[in-house]
Amino acid sequence: MVTKDDVIHIAKLCDVGINEREIAQLTEQFSDILEFWSTLDELTESDESGRISKISNIFREDTVTPSLSQEQALSNTENATDGYFKAPRVM
Amino acid sequence: MSTAGKDVSSLKTIIGLEIHCQLNTRSKLFCGCNTDFRESEPNTCTCEVCLGLPGSMPMVNKKAIEFAIKVGKALNCEILETSEFARKNYFYPDLPKAYQITQYDKPLAVQGYLNLDIEGQEKEIRITRVHVEEDPGRSVHVGSGDRARYTLVDYNRSGIPLIEIVTEPDLRSPKEARQFLGKLRATLEYLNVFDSEKEGSLRVDANISLEGSERVEVKNISSYKGVEKALTYEITRQRNMLRRGQKITRETRHYQETRGVTTSARSKEEEDDYRYFPEPDLYPMHVKSWAEDIELPELPDARRARFMKQYGCSFEHAKTLTGQLKLADFYEKVVEQGADASLASTWIADILLGELNYRDMNISQVPTPTMSELLSLLSQQIITDANGVEVLRIALDDLLTMIKSEKIGSSATKTPTPKEIVSKRGLAKVAGDEISEMIELALDENPQAISDYRAGKGQALNFLVGQVMKLSKGRADPGELNAMLSAAIEKRGL
Amino acid sequence: MGTLSFSLDDKYNAFLSHKKEIPFGDGPLSGIPVAIKDNISTLDMQTTCASQILKGYIPPYNAHVVDLLLASGAAIVGKTNMDEFAMGTTTETSAYTKTLNPRDITRVPGGSSGGSAAAVAGDLVPMALGSDTGGSIRCPASFCGIVGLKPSYGRVSRYGLIAYANSLEQIGPMAKSVTETAQLFSVIAGHDPRDASSITAPYEGALDPELKGKRIAVPEEFFGAGVHQGVSETVKTAIDTIASEGAEIIPCSIPSMRYALSAYYVICTSEAASNLGRFDGARYGKALDGKKSWHDAYQDHRMQYFGPEVRRRILLGTFSLAAGYYGRYYHKAQTARQMITKEYNHILSKADAIMGPTMPEIAFPFGAKNDPLTMYQTDILTVPANLAGVPALSVPCGEVDGMPVGLQIIGAHGDDEMVLNLGYGYEMVRS
Numbered sequence A: 001m002v003t004k005d006d007v008i009h010i011a012k013l014c015d016v017g018i019n020e021r022e023i024a025q026l027t028e029q030f031s032d033i034l035e036f037w038s039t040l041d042e043l044t045e046s047d048e049s050g051r052i053s054k055i056s057n058i059f060r061e062d063t064v065t066p067s068l069s070q071e072q073a074l075s076n077t078e079n080a081t082d083g084y085f086k087a088p089r090v091m
Numbered sequence B: 001m002s003t004a005g006k007d008v009s010s011l012k013t014i015i016g017l018e019i020h021c022q023l024n025t026r027s028k029l030f031c032g033c034n035t036d037f038r039e040s041e042p043n044t045c046t047c048e049v050c051l052g053l054p055g056s057m058p059m060v061n062k063k064a065i066e067f068a069i070k071v072g073k074a075l076n077c078e079i080l081e082t083s084e085f086a087r088k089n090y091f092y093p094d095l096p097k098a099y100q101i102t103q104y105d106k107p108l109a110v111q112g113y114l115n116l117d118i119e120g121q122e123k124e125i126r127i128t129r130v131h132v133e134e135d136p137g138r139s140v141h142v143g144s145g146d147r148a149r150y151t152l153v154d155y156n157r158s159g160i161p162l163i164e165i166v167t168e169p170d171l172r173s174p175k176e177a178r179q180f181l182g183k184l185r186a187t188l189e190y191l192n193v194f195d196s197e198k199e200g201s202l203r204v205d206a207n208i209s210l211e212g213s214e215r216v217e218v219k220n221i222s223s224y225k226g227v228e229k230a231l232t233y234e235i236t237r238q239r240n241m242l243r244r245g246q247k248i249t250r251e252t253r254h255y256q257e258t259r260g261v262t263t264s265a266r267s268k269e270e271e272d273d274y275r276y277f278p279e280p281d282l283y284p285m286h287v288k289s290w291a292e293d294i295e296l297p298e299l300p301d302a303r304r305a306r307f308m309k310q311y312g313c314s315f316e317h318a319k320t321l322t323g324q325l326k327l328a329d330f331y332e333k334v335v336e337q338g339a340d341a342s343l344a345s346t347w348i349a350d351i352l353l354g355e356l357n358y359r360d361m362n363i364s365q366v367p368t369p370t371m372s373e374l375l376s377l378l379s380q381q382i383i384t385d386a387n388g389v390e391v392l393r394i395a396l397d398d399l400l401t402m403i404k405s406e407k408i409g410s411s412a413t414k415t416p417t418p419k420e421i422v423s424k425r426g427l428a429k430v431a432g433d434e435i436s437e438m439i440e441l442a443l444d445e446n447p448q449a450i451s452d453y454r455a456g457k458g459q460a461l462n463f464l465v466g467q468v469m470k471l472s473k474g475r476a477d478p479g480e481l482n483a484m485l486s487a488a489i490e491k492r493g494l
Numbered sequence C: 001m002g003t004l005s006f007s008l009d010d011k012y013n014a015f016l017s018h019k020k021e022i023p024f025g026d027g028p029l030s031g032i033p034v035a036i037k038d039n040i041s042t043l044d045m046q047t048t049c050a051s052q053i054l055k056g057y058i059p060p061y062n063a064h065v066v067d068l069l070l071a072s073g074a075a076i077v078g079k080t081n082m083d084e085f086a087m088g089t090t091t092e093t094s095a096y097t098k099t100l101n102p103r104d105i106t107r108v109p110g111g112s113s114g115g116s117a118a119a120v121a122g123d124l125v126p127m128a129l130g131s132d133t134g135g136s137i138r139c140p141a142s143f144c145g146i147v148g149l150k151p152s153y154g155r156v157s158r159y160g161l162i163a164y165a166n167s168l169e170q171i172g173p174m175a176k177s178v179t180e181t182a183q184l185f186s187v188i189a190g191h192d193p194r195d196a197s198s199i200t201a202p203y204e205g206a207l208d209p210e211l212k213g214k215r216i217a218v219p220e221e222f223f224g225a226g227v228h229q230g231v232s233e234t235v236k237t238a239i240d241t242i243a244s245e246g247a248e249i250i251p252c253s254i255p256s257m258r259y260a261l262s263a264y265y266v267i268c269t270s271e272a273a274s275n276l277g278r279f280d281g282a283r284y285g286k287a288l289d290g291k292k293s294w295h296d297a298y299q300d301h302r303m304q305y306f307g308p309e310v311r312r313r314i315l316l317g318t319f320s321l322a323a324g325y326y327g328r329y330y331h332k333a334q335t336a337r338q339m340i341t342k343e344y345n346h347i348l349s350k351a352d353a354i355m356g357p358t359m360p361e362i363a364f365p366f367g368a369k370n371d372p373l374t375m376y377q378t379d380i381l382t383v384p385a386n387l388a389g390v391p392a393l394s395v396p397c398g399e400v401d402g403m404p405v406g407l408q409i410i411g412a413h414g415d416d417e418m419v420l421n422l423g424y425g426y427e428m429v430r431s
Helices: A004-011 A018-041 A070-074 B064-074 B172-190 B224-243 B286-294 B298-310 B315-319 B325-336 B340-357 B368-379 B387-406 B419-427 B432-445 B446-452 B457-469 B478-493 C064-071 C114-121 C138-144 C178-188 C229-244 C256-280 C293-307 C308-321 C329-348 C372-379 C383-386 C416-429
Strands: A084-088 B014-021 B084-087 B099-102 B108-120 B121-134 B138-142 B149-153 B161-167 B203-212 B216-223 B249-254 B261-267 C001-006 C015-018 C021-024 C033-037 C075-080 C127-132 C147-150 C171-177 C215-219 C247-254 C353-357 C391-401 C405-409
Touching: A004 A018, A004 C308, A018 C256, A018 C308, A018 C329, A018 C372, A084 C293, B014 B172, B014 B457, B064 B108, B064 B121, B064 B161, B064 B172, B064 B286, B084 C075, B084 C114, B084 C256, B172 B203, B172 B224, B172 B298, B172 B325, B216 B224, B216 B261, B224 B249, B224 B261, B249 B325, B298 B315, B298 B325, B298 B340, B315 B325, B315 B340, B315 B446, B325 B340, B325 B368, B340 B368, B340 B387, B340 C075, B368 B387, B368 B419, B387 B419, B432 B446, B432 B457, B432 B478, B446 B457, B446 B478, B457 B478, B478 C215, C015 C114, C021 C075, C033 C064, C064 C075, C064 C178, C075 C114, C075 C329, C114 C127, C114 C138, C114 C171, C127 C147, C127 C178, C138 C147, C138 C391, C138 C405, C147 C416, C171 C178, C178 C391, C178 C416, C215 C229, C215 C329, C229 C247, C229 C353, C229 C391, C229 C416, C256 C308, C256 C329, C256 C372, C293 C308, C308 C329, C329 C353, C329 C383, C391 C416, C405 C416
Parallel strands: B216 B249, C033 C075, C033 C127, C215 C247, C215 C353
Antiparallel strands: A084 B149, B014 B161, B014 B203, B084 B099, B108 B121, B121 B161, B138 B149, B203 B216, B249 B261, C001 C021, C015 C075, C127 C171, C147 C171, C147 C391, C353 C405, C391 C405
């Protein structure tokens, strides 16, 4: 039901690395899981949203509140330069 | 099918635009961080929400929705009964949550239009949808192209409220696209939801094709002039391809402002799979009835009509003056300060604007009393039109100098008023006696011209007018001179 | 107010980090040591979600519930172990340590709030906070023999809870008795303007043990073939005890239970796949390898620092949402969710509560379930309450083979009071 190519495509789509050994295992597991999920096919999709709560129009006022300091914002990275976050180059 | 040799120049151009504008709320779309970040150091206007720190949650800024509703209404859209936020998932360093909170299948407003005046004809450009979304952060790529070493990211911009406006492919030329953007920008300014002077506050992506061919997306256009240039380049590129018998492929291209060209980014054969789903931390908005109660201010077309009626402006002048909110306000203020409405409309629309463009200045840098005083001098015929232009130029140059020096920290000094300029430089119109003297002097010095004139060479009179103007240092009125010179010459002949 | 000295002999590996000296203020919980699951953000205390990818992450802000606890005078002594990113039923997927069940250290403590449950059951602290997305408070409470409450959705702020599945989860209290559980709940329940799902419904804390006249619905699906016989019988005995105090027992059926597990896993993996995209090392957590390009670095980073279960769920969630694949499942799961909610609400409009076992079995030995699908199926009795957003309590009701069994009490949305009252009432009459 689920093929190796499906698994590879999905892994690329969500940028999750998987190794060769895992591909075979995952293919099998996913086939089982998706087979299990197929009970949902008994249902006709409705237009209803999945929201349980009926609340709506939840807003906040347009007021400015204090921001983190630059130091706090950068506190969890070792890769900061001149106040900027640093990431690998995007090709 | 080969198109080589076909009449490529007659193929219709089809353009649709996707415009993103930053709404000028005080705080960001989903958190209370300040939106006024441009002068700030990087990453100083952020919090756990706009940094996307784990555990943070968004809360919708009501003002942003109010602004979006105003835009929807101004664009004659239908405000949807139920509107929802959705997640658009993709991975990029400037997107801290790895998804952008935007609107997908339930936007705020749909199916509107904006009317353009194209050479006296009204043309309706249809608006597909208007929705709200958050801006990502700003990436700076260090090193270029193949040798890009790393990316620096500043999240001050992350979470700024954006409105996205999508048009139907109703535009038929790059010029029309620019006109559309001009009208849209003016509308947004009138609504007071957008500050066009902020850098990067308006971004445009365009979809452009020639009839019968695939469409190309052009991204990364960030100025009005850029739009016309980018689209002109692209259309030319596409026409040339067709003339060479090549097929146009569907792709995304980037506009490189400095080089004035579009370059290929990637092929757009597959739709990106953003795996949209409703944002689970936010709730639906039912704002249709709220929207009904929201009153819009006077919009450009209405103001244009009012200017024509109230001030007697011509259609063209009214269109120009109302084309920018601040310009329209400037005009009305100047008239309020006592200037003649008709004179003001000519001088502001036809002359001031040109002088401002030339100096890369904008209307908010000009104090209204400067203009009204100048107009008063002109009305009273204290100076000639020519010298009026001269005074205006001097005044603007003075202002520019002051602005530049303010920028480097020196304190503002008041620049001279038009009256002061006239008096200091002796630009007042010459009195009648003085002109007569100058006329006699010019005639004395140019007997040949007198003969030529009597021989029927009309040019000679122009020459003499020029001579008197020189003598008067521009303070004589050329219109009046024609008559005065003819009379003086006649008198000599007697 | 004062300072608590907390000396810890963590023989069950309940904690990932803890403090030795904790200043505390005045208030209803003044001086009481409380442990917090490590997916709840604590300012200046490492918060890892038991994952390598967040090693060293110190949030620059407190979760709302943490602020509330501090204001109540509680002494927050440490962060407890859990399944990585709350994805699990046994706490075995933690990237740091293996938490043991204090009742039998060869068996799992349950999950994903296994550390909090072990800390309470092992007498290390009297109270702890956990989080429950598909049973993660109730399961370890049941397996370790303590009390745990998953509140009504929206009653406790999620601001600061590192999200796994936003539309399903709640932070909740865990303690040895219903009284203490209720006490902790009264501190954390209430509106938070930063959480759009937060409702205004504080819990006043007055418990009423009256069982007479209460209507208890007992669904047949809760005692079906997948439930261990010993567990079934123990729970039935407990319900009989309640009946003998004058409660009315109403047998019923919930046909949509058939879709519950699938709906749950489609929804939670979809939300999780999206929620976990942000862990790219650029702003916090382990840093990316600067020698690679962005996408390569990002992929390798996630392969290295996310455990296999987390990656599996991200992939599943991506399957659920991806166009052209099983994209339709997300919508069908939402339909199923509406059905289940309607059925639960219908029953709860005619009964005060639903009762049944919390888990289909007792705590099993480590490594007993190594196939994902088998593991997912142990959630069958707990996930419906998350789907419907209703409150659910687990209270110990006996033993099978020396291991605790939990009685699950499920109420209508907003009626956590009823659920706690019934739990309290049962505690008083339980032999």
